[in-house]
Amino acid sequence: MKSYLSLFRIRMINGLQYRAVAIGSILTRFCWGIMEILAFFAIHESGENFAMTFSQTASYIWMQQAFILMYNVIDNDQEIEASINNGSIAYQLALPMNLYGNWFTQCLANRLSPTMLNCLPVLILAMLIPAPYRLRLPDLNTVILFLVSTVLALDVVGAIAVLMHITMFYTISQRGMKIIGRAVVGFFAGGLIPLPYFPEIFQKVVSLLPFASTQSTPLLIYSGSLTGKDAVSAMGLQVFWIAVLITFGYYAMNHTLKRVVVQGG
């Protein structure tokens, strides 16, 4: 456990190094959020009867932009990918440490450290802009539920990310898998439009998938679209998917490692 903790710390410090890059990405997130919100503003002006109110949608989008790196399934683990490509995975296999635990911890830290650097400025900017577009601050209960759900979502993201990395043992170039993964996960996790904007039947099915347990659940809880019993059962579903995905990933990893051939080194 201690070795996982120190690994986590090293990855965190490594990620906090590049401050100039962070300022650029904060600006990007802010502009991106404004554009998304303006689009939804126009949509809400042309119709009623949406499952989410406009101010809920605005909060959803701001939180999504602030935490985007944490919910990112695909793009955060260059070192793991490189270790598969250049054969340095052999060293990691030689460590007296389970590779699944090693990767899973790295995946969590790789997402947490850039988020910690990015999220606060975006959140503050989002709270300062004029009223209907503003990030709303919900009551304390909701915030606590949101934080718990975010931690769970991070674990789901980590577990899916490790599964993606395992598939990379089987392919030479990961680009295709990554593009497909990014599109599918992004869409079903409510990355393009929040799940309540989906047609009802679709939404019922999609919200049961593991992808909805990533960003959708915490963001909907924060924005006030998912409350009370529904919120609790959605978090139960998150726990369920964590258990399933980690168990599955663990066995898939062991199965794969039995036949892995390291070519370089």
Next chain:
Amino acid sequence: MKFYIRLFGLNLKSQMRYKFSLFLSCLGQFITAFTSFFSIKFIFMQIDAVGGFTYEQVLLCFSVMTLSFSIGEAVGGGLANFPRMVNIGEFDRILTRPRNLILQVMIPYFDFTRIGLLVQGAIVLGLAIPLSGITWKADKIAGLVLMIICGAILFFCLFMFQASFAFFTMNSLDFLNIFTYGARQFGRYPFSVYGKKILYLLTFCIPLALIQYYPLQFLMDETAHPARMFLPCFSLLFILPCRALFELGIRKYKSAGS
């Protein structure tokens, strides 16, 4: 010229080496565009129009942007590697060769997988053309073609604009992604939807609205003067500042060493 064709051919061959991987990438591009399409469809299942534009007109807009972007990115997306080339000193090697600089950076990274995006764009365009309710006379067809061609050139310029900053920052400026990848994402709705200020910004600073909102209005307007079909051509003025920035970068360039 022969040299460039050879370079292009070599790149094609090397990408074809891993056929399955190439196929997966194309498929991925296709799925990406497909999810964007559904995000429009789902919204329009609940409303009739956004900012005065119907579903069919938005689809037309979306497909034009997808097509322009896929062509522009297939050609110019490789310029995203430019900051890295400057950073590790590879650009010095290119400077020593008596050939066109931009082409040397671009051709080895020409991305054939964008064909997946192109196909998706073409399908949606094929759907939108008959549905849009526009009477397709010669001037409207020419207008549509000009939108796509000028759009592709504009997207290419934006990638070059972004890459040129590497001369000054030695690193990639991800902020400018908002005008490339962001334009693809937000360009699915006509830019007037985002309000007057954004529309002005995208008319006079980064002329994205000139290949999207204004020509779209021309297509929808039965009585519009045929000369308005040349509107997208004004966006090509953006080539000038891009070119100037690149030239300035070359003149100021100091090697980062290798």
